[in-house]
Amino acid sequence: MSRRLFTVGPVEVFPDTLDSMNRPMMVHRGKDYQDLQHGVVEKIRKVLDVDTEVFLAPASASGFLEGCVRSAVENKMAGLSNGSFGDRWQLIGQENGKKVQKISAEWGKALRKEHVAGKLEKDVEAVTVVSNESSTGILNPLSEIVEGIREQSEALIMVDGVTSVGAVDLKPRKLDLDALVFGSQKALALPPGLAVVCASHRLMEKAAKVKYRGYYLDLMQYKRLSDKDLPLTTPPVSLMYGLDYQLDKILREGVQNRYDRHQRMADMVREWASKRLGLYAEEGYRSNTISVVRLNGMDFKEFDKRLRQKGFEISPGYGSIKDETFRVGHMGDLSEKDIQDLLNVMDEVMEEMA
Ligand SMILES: Cc1ncc(COP(=O)(O)O)c(C=O)c1O
Numbered sequence: 001m002s003r004r005l006f007t008v009g010p011v012e013v014f015p016d017t018l019d020s021m022n023r024p025m026m027v028h029r030g031k032d033y034q035d036l037q038h039g040v041v042e043k044i045r046k047v048l049d050v051d052t053e054v055f056l057a058p059a060s061a062s063g064f065l066e067g068c069v070r071s072a073v074e075n076k077m078a079g080l081s082n083g084s085f086g087d088r089w090q091l092i093g094q095e096n097g098k099k100v101q102k103i104s105a106e107w108g109k110a111l112r113k114e115h116v117a118g119k120l121e122k123d124v125e126a127v128t129v130v131s132n133e134s135s136t137g138i139l140n141p142l143s144e145i146v147e148g149i150r151e152q153s154e155a156l157i158m159v160d161g162v163t164s165v166g167a168v169d170l171k172p173r174k175l176d177l178d179a180l181v182f183g184s185q186k187a188l189a190l191p192p193g194l195a196v197v198c199a200s201h202r203l204m205e206k207a208a209k210v211k212y213r214g215y216y217l218d219l220m221q222y223k224r225l226s227d228k229d230l231p232l233t234t235p236p237v238s239l240m241y242g243l244d245y246q247l248d249k250i251l252r253e254g255v256q257n258r259y260d261r262h263q264r265m266a267d268m269v270r271e272w273a274s275k276r277l278g279l280y281a282e283e284g285y286r287s288n289t290i291s292v293v294r295l296n297g298m299d300f301k302e303f304d305k306r307l308r309q310k311g312f313e314i315s316p317g318y319g320s321i322k323d324e325t326f327r328v329g330h331m332g333d334l335s336e337k338d339i340q341d342l343l344n345v346m347d348e349v350m351e352e353m354a
Contacts (some may be wrong), residue, residue, distance in 0.1 A: 010185040020245035021238040034229035043247035047319040052198040053224035061162045061183030064197040067217030071207040078124045083133035084319030110285035113148035126156040132164035136212040137281040137292030167262040180202040189332030262288045265330040289331035306349045
């Protein structure tokens with residue numbers, strides 16, 4: 001049975017996007033592939049308004065979260081966290097043998113400048129920050145966090161934009177971010193399998209000095225080949241066709257229009273959730289791509305089962321708040337009409353269950 005996905009990723013991929021990938025395979029060491037990769041990289045720069053390096057890997061986004069740590073941290077990093085994905089990047093650091101200064105804030109609340117200002121240890125080489133914390137539905141205020149870091153430290157700033165890139169203006173040029181990592185299966189509305197990182201020249205200079213960066217996710221290896229518009233290893237060619245198509249779609253829609261649409265969809269879900277059950281994230285810092293809704297005693301299994309029977313899918317809670325919340329994804333190519341359909345069906349199911 002077909003389902004309409006209002007999930008946190010993979011998200012709904014529209015038929016025209018799926019069709020765009022249904023093209024003959026090509027070998028990746030040749031002019032046709034080089035032209036495709038060159039075009040994709042240029043369009044990413046245009047959509048995100050960056051002039052950084054742009055690398056693409058056959059991996060989920062976590063691949064480059066790890067690749068950044070391995071490539072740019074010799075000894076010590078700091079990991080900011082106010083949720084599961086912040087914790088995850090700290091863990092990636094630890095499991096790669098780095099010392100990690102953990103800076104943690106309360107879940108459901110935004111990370112603020114005061115959490116970092118004056119708090120970073122002197123020998124920290126890089127700071128990891130999650131822009132949109134998908135477990136709690138908080139969009140962290142990146143510019144004040146970056147300001148807090150830069151006031152005291154020259155550490156690289158590496159940002160997880162997994163559930164914000166393509167939906168929210170992160171201003172990577174203005175904030176001069178050193179790494180911005182994301183994947184194909186979230187707000188870009190593609191199937192999973194491609195990781196992307198925008199990496200600053202400062203980060204690449206640092207990487208050149210770091211020992212034992214590995215191979216598969218080493219940003220220096222990517223740089224060597226991407227200068228010739230080539231991939232490091234065999235790329236997911238079909239996904240590259242799809243990404244090229246989606247980037248054209250985003251440029252046709254207009255980047256700001258896309259951000260505005262995400263704002264409107266988020267407003268609709270928030271209004272519904274505030275009236276019906278309540279939201280987990282603090283007001284003023286709520287995500288424009290994922291709303292984390294309090295269960296307030298509602299039986300999620302039953303709610304989810306009934307929604308699926310009507311052809312709709314949402315996501316359960318995540319991490320330590322898994323049993324208190326559920327999550328609604330409102331990103332990618334969805335429209336306000338799609339969101340209204342979901343809200344109507346959620347109303348219907350809640351009435352059935354009352
Ligand atoms: C904020 C955030 N960071 C990282 C990840 C991990 O991404 P992936 O599963 O593509 O490796 C996710 C996945 O949901 C996420 O939401």
